[in-house]
Amino acid sequence: MRRVLLIEDNLDLAFGLRTSLEIEGYEVLHAETGMAGLVMAGGSAPELVVLDLMLPELNGYEVLKRLRAAEVSAPVLILTAKGEEADKVQGFRLGADDYVVKPVGVLEFLARVEALLRRTRPDAKGELYRFGQVEIDSERRSVTVCGADVELSPLEFDLLHALARRRGGLVSRAELLREVWGYRAEVESRTVDTHIAKLRTKIDRGTESRIVTLRKKGYRLK
């Protein structure tokens, strides 16, 4: 089930959107303030964020900025009453993926949500990832290297899978923690590194590692 984070302080509107989204089969998280939204986004790896711009305390632009700063890469749909072109441009400049001016029809809203999610669905059921001699079957949760099965623990598999979904791109430790572990890293622990090390011993058979370290930034799968 696809998870949507709704950051909206108007409770009536939020209720309506939430209901519509849930009817469509989405799992909806709702935050009434920007701060609450940031915390939720950090802890729950939503696949889409619907963001109001006029929020108490922390305004929407600021929320968006901080989301991106915290490496939350989910698409963001801004839903607001501010319809000036300058507002829109500002929203897109900060990394928004769509900008919808209220009032908007429910059907259009849902269609836009679906369009955004359609683009960020690299992992359809039974997706096969292959790079070099490594093959990942996300449905069977199995991995083979040079045709031979490799036994990975659940966590190791999820970790490899998260890297594979974004092959070639940098994935930071924070993102891995969110996507694989599902919580925010409060204390700096070496957990990710340790599991990367184990993955390497299993994936790279004597050869140079396919998992590249980008110092201070994270990891990348070749």
Next chain:
Amino acid sequence: MRRVLLIEDNLDLAFGLRTSLEIEGYEVLHAETGMAGLVMAGGSAPELVVLDLMLPELNGYEVLKRLRAAEVSAPVLILTAKGEEADKVQGFRLGADDYVVKPVGVLEFLARVEALLRRTRPDAKGELYRFGQVEIDSERRSVTVCGADVELSPLEFDLLHALARRRGGLVSRAELLREVWGYRAEVESRTVDTHIAKLRTKIDRGTESRIVTLRKKGYRLK
């Protein structure tokens, strides 16, 4: 350079859009009919399609349908005068990625184009900067010179990236300090110079340096 296919029969509008897109650095292909658009899409692999709905002969919906049937997976931005919700929903249902109702500001249009392209990295690539033989991929944080990978430290990459973002413009030491280091104090420090030197040894292979010194002013990337 990113290639955009524009399918639009109104020549005045097409000219305006084309010009705007080209100023932003896109390569623009223009088709005046749906059929011509389909042929171009099939033959030239555009990274984005801008599609008018009201076209002679083959209407926009039909074009979109056939594009998807032909497995053209580039994002499609529908740009049309038809503003009914039903039209929008129909467009999204057929696989459009954005739907903009004319008239629309140029800045908003460009912002939406950019947002769509941002999400669709053809090969897990983000923004690409190219200077002669130097290529910088901001998503992978990788740099290639003459096609060969170059290893840069995090700081070196950020430094090069900061210079590249201002293609060809002067960047002062103070600005670099702010953008790359985040310092406040403009304390006289040779740190920038040192790292520029290191960058040069890695980027300029024997050739004249791509990083030009502007005495007392700063640096500029050719």
Next chain:
DNA sequence: ACGCAATGTTACGGAGCTGTGAAATCACAC
């Protein structure tokens, strides 16, 4: 041509990051 200031270059020590093995803890089946 000369002097000075700005910049290029090199070297080095410290700080901080990462890899890794081992110990501790957790989860769960029996």
Next chain:
DNA sequence: GTGTGATTTCACAGCTCCGTAACATTGCGT
């Protein structure tokens, strides 16, 4: 409870990277 395997935490070694200093070179005004 016991045992097993998975996961987390910890400690430490090794290494990269960064800032600074010291010295060399360049460019500019006179």
